[in-house]
Amino acid sequence: GYPDHTAWDPQHDYFDAKSDPDTPTWYMVDVKAVQPFRTMVTLPQLKADPALTEMALIKVGRLSVVPVAAAEWAHICQLGGVA
Structure with missing residues (x-):
């Protein structure tokens, strides 16, 4: 992860006046889908x-x-279904 630069932009929806670039409050990550699941896996299924x-x-x-x-x-x- 790396600091979320949008937190420091007053024009951005995710602006946070309390966030300081020297000690960031918010972080972001880049993600990329690799392969779709053949079968949906639901939260209730995971919990069970x-x-x-x-x-x-x-x-x-x-x-x-x-x-x-x-x-x-x-x-x-x-x-x-993608083992």
């Missing part, structure tokens, strides 16, 4: 899967940016 009970998304219970372990991602890819 015993293999994912320790996943941060399940334990924290917030739809936000959370870490995903490599083994968790591999399992989710299997569920989506």
Whole structure:
């Protein structure tokens, strides 16, 4: 991740007057889709899967940016049909 420069632009929708370029509050990442899942994987399905009970998304219970372990991602890819 890197500092979200839009937080310092008063003309931008995501401007945050409290954010300081020297100690940024907001960060961003670049993501790119690699391959679509063949089967949709839903949040209820993830929550019901015993293999994912320790996943941060399940334990924290917030739809936000959370870490995903490599083994968790591999399992989710299997569920989506792209193992």
